[in-house]
Amino acid sequence: MTQLKEKLLSSFIAFEDQKDIDSYVHGIRTKAIKTFEKEGFPTKKLENWKYTSLKKTLNYDYKLFPSETKALEFKDIKKYLIDDVESYKIIFVDGKYSSHLSETTHDGMDICILSSALNQSKYDLLIENYFDKISKKDGITSLNTAFSSEGSFIHIPKNVQVDKPIQVIYFSTGKNESVFYQPRNLIIVGENSQVEIIERHQSLSENSVLVNSVSEIYCNVRSEVKHYKIQNDKTNASLIDNTFVSQERNSDYSLHTFSLGGELTRNNLSIIQNGERIESTINGITIIGSNQHVDHNTLIHHKKPNCNSYQDYKGIFGDNSVGVFNGQVMVEKEAQKTNAFQANNNVLTSDKATINTKPQLEIFADDVKCSHGCTVGQLDQNALFYLRSRGIPEKEATALMMYGFANKVLGSVGITQVKTRINQIIAKKLGVKIGFDI
Amino acid sequence: MSKYTEDDLKKELETKEYEYGFYTDIESDTLPVGLNEEIIIAISKKKEEPEWMTEWRLDAFKKWQEMSEPEWANVKYEKPDLQKISYYSAPSNKPKYNSLDEVDPELLETFKKLGISVDEQKKLAGVAVDVVIDSVSVATSFKDTLKEKGIIFCSMNEAIKEHPELVKKYIGTVIPKTDNYYAALNSAVFSDGSFCYIPKGVKCPMELSTYFRINEAGTGQFERTLVVADKGSYVSYLEGCSAPSRNENQLHAAVVELIALDDAEIKYSTVQNWFPGDSDGNGGVFNFVTKRGLCENNAKISWTQVETGSAVTWKYPSCVLKGKNSVGEFYSIAVTNNFQQADTGTKMIHLGENTKSTIISKGISAGKSQNSYRGLVQISPRAKNSRNFSQCDSLLIGNECGAHTFPYIETKNKSAQIEHEATTSKIGEDQIFYCNQRGIDTEKAIALIVNGFSKEVLNKLPMEFAVEAQKLLEISLEGSVG
Numbered sequence: 001m002t003q004l005k006e007k008l009l010s011s012f013i014a015f016e017d018q019k020d021i022d023s024y025v026h027g028i029r030t031k032a033i034k035t036f037e038k039e040g041f042p043t044k045k046l047e048n049w050k051y052t053s054l055k056k057t058l059n060y061d062y063k064l065f066p067s068e069t070k071a072l073e074f075k076d077i078k079k080y081l082i083d084d085v086e087s088y089k090i091i092f093v094d095g096k097y098s099s100h101l102s103e104t105t106h107d108g109m110d111i112c113i114l115s116s117a118l119n120q121s122k123y124d125l126l127i128e129n130y131f132d133k134i135s136k137k138d139g140i141t142s143l144n145t146a147f148s149s150e151g152s153f154i155h156i157p158k159n160v161q162v163d164k165p166i167q168v169i170y171f172s173t174g175k176n177e178s179v180f181y182q183p184r185n186l187i188i189v190g191e192n193s194q195v196e197i198i199e200r201h202q203s204l205s206e207n208s209v210l211v212n213s214v215s216e217i218y219c220n221v222r223s224e225v226k227h228y229k230i231q232n233d234k235t236n237a238s239l240i241d242n243t244f245v246s247q248e249r250n251s252d253y254s255l256h257t258f259s260l261g262g263e264l265t266r267n268n269l270s271i272i273q274n275g276e277r278i279e280s281t282i283n284g285i286t287i288i289g290s291n292q293h294v295d296h297n298t299l300i301h302h303k304k305p306n307c308n309s310y311q312d313y314k315g316i317f318g319d320n321s322v323g324v325f326n327g328q329v330m331v332e333k334e335a336q337k338t339n340a341f342q343a344n345n346n347v348l349t350s351d352k353a354t355i356n357t358k359p360q361l362e363i364f365a366d367d368v369k370c371s372h373g374c375t376v377g378q379l380d381q382n383a384l385f386y387l388r389s390r391g392i393p394e395k396e397a398t399a400l401m402m403y404g405f406a407n408k409v410l411g412s413v414g415i416t417q418v419k420t421r422i423n424q425i426i427a428k429k430l431g432v433k434i435g436f437d438i
Numbered sequence: 439m440s441k442y443t444e445d446d447l448k449k450e451l452e453t454k455e456y457e458y459g460f461y462t463d464i465e466s467d468t469l470p471v472g473l474n475e476e477i478i479i480a481i482s483k484k485k486e487e488p489e490w491m492t493e494w495r496l497d498a499f500k501k502w503q504e505m506s507e508p509e510w511a512n513v514k515y516e517k518p519d520l521q522k523i524s525y526y527s528a529p530s531n532k533p534k535y536n537s538l539d540e541v542d543p544e545l546l547e548t549f550k551k552l553g554i555s556v557d558e559q560k561k562l563a564g565v566a567v568d569v570v571i572d573s574v575s576v577a578t579s580f581k582d583t584l585k586e587k588g589i590i591f592c593s594m595n596e597a598i599k600e601h602p603e604l605v606k607k608y609i610g611t612v613i614p615k616t617d618n619y620y621a622a623l624n625s626a627v628f629s630d631g632s633f634c635y636i637p638k639g640v641k642c643p644m645e646l647s648t649y650f651r652i653n654e655a656g657t658g659q660f661e662r663t664l665v666v667a668d669k670g671s672y673v674s675y676l677e678g679c680s681a682p683s684r685n686e687n688q689l690h691a692a693v694v695e696l697i698a699l700d701d702a703e704i705k706y707s708t709v710q711n712w713f714p715g716d717s718d719g720n721g722g723v724f725n726f727v728t729k730r731g732l733c734e735n736n737a738k739i740s741w742t743q744v745e746t747g748s749a750v751t752w753k754y755p756s757c758v759l760k761g762k763n764s765v766g767e768f769y770s771i772a773v774t775n776n777f778q779q780a781d782t783g784t785k786m787i788h789l790g791e792n793t794k795s796t797i798i799s800k801g802i803s804a805g806k807s808q809n810s811y812r813g814l815v816q817i818s819p820r821a822k823n824s825r826n827f828s829q830c831d832s833l834l835i836g837n838e839c840g841a842h843t844f845p846y847i848e849t850k851n852k853s854a855q856i857e858h859e860a861t862t863s864k865i866g867e868d869q870i871f872y873c874n875q876r877g878i879d880t881e882k883a884i885a886l887i888v889n890g891f892s893k894e895v896l897n898k899l900p901m902e903f904a905v906e907a908q909k910l911l912e913i914s915l916e917g918s919v920g
Contacts, residue, residue, distance in 0.1 A: 047510065051848075062771075083631075128573040130786050168753065295534040320567075329573035333838070334835060336837070346849075348849060348851070348854070348912055349852060350852055351819060351850075351851060351852050351853075352819070352850075353850075353852065354848070354849065354850045355847070355848075355849045356846070356847065356849075357848075357849045358844065358845065358846045358847065359843075359845060359858070359860070360842070360843060360844050360845075361832075361841070361842060361843040361860060361862060362840070362842045363832070363834065363840060363841045363842065363862050364833035364839075365834075365835070366835065366836060366837045366839070366864040367860075367864055368834075368862060368864070369862075369863060370860070370862040370863075371860060371861040372843070372858075372859070372860050373857075373858065373859045373860075374845070374847060374856075374857075374859070375855075375856060376817075376847065376849045376854055376855065376856040377854075377855045377856070377857070378852055378853060378855070417476045433614065
């Protein structure tokens, strides 16, 4: 852990040398590396990291910049895309933008990459107003900020309804080495605009991969953002995904997180409501087995009156897997008439699986309706018996019930193709060949 | 048989007091301020404790020195300077006042509302009273009944001397000396406390209460309670008193250990109403208590608490469900007003098979107070078919207070079934309007609604306690409606 930290600190100097030291971002990066130097990687001593240890993950000999990258063809990546729907694509291979696989635009909106936004003066104002403004200044986020040079840059101006979803996918091919990536996304959605974003991190490597991703999302007045995160990586790939959302009056942000794979997945999600009548919806489905570890750490910060938030996280944990849910709802004094709802339901299917859940409410306003519910249980034996008595084999019956358990979250997915894809992944995970109709 | 006169009773009481050995053999009243090994040895000496107890205290002190004060609780306060406290002062025999007229009228007003008799008022306020005939005679007859059944109920100090084998066997087994900062401190310096042992198969015929043991009054700020229920026994234990007490001690760090052996049941009820500080948030008691119970096979421990006092409360009565089929329960009402802060809850540690636990927590915050529920439900891999139900409801009165919920759930067994739900709401305007319409003024209406809100917990209290607790809720919330 300390070894990796030292390595990161020394390579920062080399990294920053290649950059323009007069730029606005240079100052931010230098400050961030200092924060990281001070804070370091989070340990289990921190309340927010009580149930997740990075010790094992940080023990690999990671390269920060891959020595060689493999050229990927469309056929190599086809199966990781939602390819049956028209979409914009921003594809990165080993931390570098791959123009021949991508489909970007500057026509009335910017769906492109962060490096070009950082280097072109016409974006200076946007960068100065939005870059690194809402991200947390903790160790792990600062590390990303210090090395932030590439990622997606999405800027939707006023009154634009983006015609098709945007897929942002990061591939890693690392042939002979373990790699540690720091992708950075900046998404600015203008007044009254609508956009759908699908995000995915995928390893194609036999070596271990660690991704420490940071996304900043700004939802302006009356905007609508639908965000999907598909996390179905290989079992030697880990992900720390930090998402910061800032919402203005009447905006609507919804996020679905599907955590179905990966060695260690940690989702840090923070939503700040800065205006009135805001809707925030965050849903998640987690289905993991073997030695996998998924940790959802969410914060919804209600600052103004008349806002709503919904959280619904479902988890199924098998084998030796560990699930963590740490959901925090904060209601400030001013935020009267807040409705905040939080649910976390879990099923353990193995005696060695663990679930640690901690739904928290912190409320400083009196005229609010806040509730949370949390359950841990197992599949209903009577229902299982019912299915089996009707000739459905045990495996299929169990799968059907698990599917039913997670279906409420899946039902709220807006893009049919995404829904179908998740269905396929779940069916494959449960080892059944039944098609689930939607 | 000769006639038993009041004079006889008086005489008997004087000797009785002596018999309990509470005020005896104490020469100097107070030890110098500060905390070091010598002070601990001195405390132990004053208590005439055997050597093993002195060693035990010193060991705890050694461990305590290595520990630091916990900061994770959701409370803010200025840490008390532990070197500025005198760790031993003999309970004062001298009355504080000569007549009721000298007592703070505000306190008397509260007494009146609680319906406490004049004699009792005098006693509670520290006024010289000749003989409080009622409670003393109760205490006497009560002692005999207990003796018949073989129940030991005495002060900790007495127990260390007279039943060292029991104390040695059980003390510190549920709450180790090193459990936490304040438990370690208590282990090192505890002044006195209560010890209770219920023999095999005995059902204690009455509610045991420190309140009845009148000479127990003023055990000081570091109490230690140990209740052992042997196989198949039952006891209901009451701690505290609903009457407000103006205690000068700023820090209270008590330790309560309960041990329920096979098939035993312990019901432990607390009403805490220490000085919460004035309405500007000055003064008040810091209440940092460690309470834990251990359940063997088929045993049951039930904690019920009504917390209305103290400036800062930090208290988590817990159950370790070690035996098969054991049951843990936690019912709590925590009321905070003005500048009070409470961080309270429970821990249910499921270790055995088929263990069950229930948590019902009601938090009411008013004024500028902060009220937190913090709980842990832990299911170990061995705890097959264990079951937990938790419910945490918060009620907010006024828009300057806060209610917080921090439940921790850790499950390592697939057959476990856990449900947790929490809600936060305020008293509906329509509810108050409905009451107003029927001629109930707003203050009364709020009391009525709060009582309804906390009914589930109030019902678990022993009868006479419940009535007082209900009144206490009303008083605590007085003036919270603008």
